[in-house]
Amino acid sequence: MTGSDIELREWCADDAPVVLRAFQAPDMASQASWPIVSLKDATGWIASWAGVGHAFAVTLSGRVVGNVAVTGIDGHGNGWVSYWTVPEARGRGVAVVAMIELTRWAFRERDLYRLELGHRTNNPASCRVATKAGFRPEGIERQKLRYDGRRYDVERHARLATD
Template identity: 40%
Template structure:
């Protein structure tokens, strides 16, 4: 017998968009905060960084394009389709980006995205920021599942995923077109109720 009763959404519409995007504290005094227009320079620098361009397929050609991207970030929060934070010291410049892409409140899922500028790399900042956004998304927003995908040729991102508590689930063959051709991708995921990462 088929049950025609409609399923309730995992997270009700309006849960994000009715509220201001929160500032999320990190150990050591850093924070994740909404992007600001004055962060356009950091976004431009990211768009020129070879590693960010390679692994995130991300370019920014001008300050105007950077400002437009920041405006779209705020629009995605209000539309409840994305949530993007700048990694920074309080009152300082943005040194990285961590966020949720493809947010589906009704289905309870999203994809984690992130990058760091060169000066912020190598100290565990990416894993810590990914773990913090994941806790917010699963415990406070109420999503059920987060996924994190990266090229199999990018072992640094694999380490970030594992440290932030994202279990490996498999390889997606030929899943993303990079400048040098199609890359297989590792798929990691974290569910609400999973143990915290081994940070």
């Protein structure tokens, strides 16, 4: 998969240092299922994708700068999308291109029909990625997430194969 100098590829164990560095960013620290504080944790994060969905390393000019994934694929042709980029790649359209490529792949290769995602309402950058990648807002899920004892509203977006 490719879009200009942005490509998606399978994760490999050698990518663990990038994963570790990414999850050291303050806004990413609580985004993994467990704290990523060592190379062993980062290698485990990469390995944890096996059998639960499809995760791709996002590369920019050959350097890993993020992740896009489809999980929660059900019998109705629906999947849940997630994405992140390292801080130095943000604001450059990398996540948007990666999401567009992931969406094309999911509709073409996995024959999915509907892709969904959610972002905290206090994260306008994630909302911009979603909308620029063609994911339409569908509503607010009130106080859905809890981080550090605080509840957050989530805006749900979706994209259909027919959009």
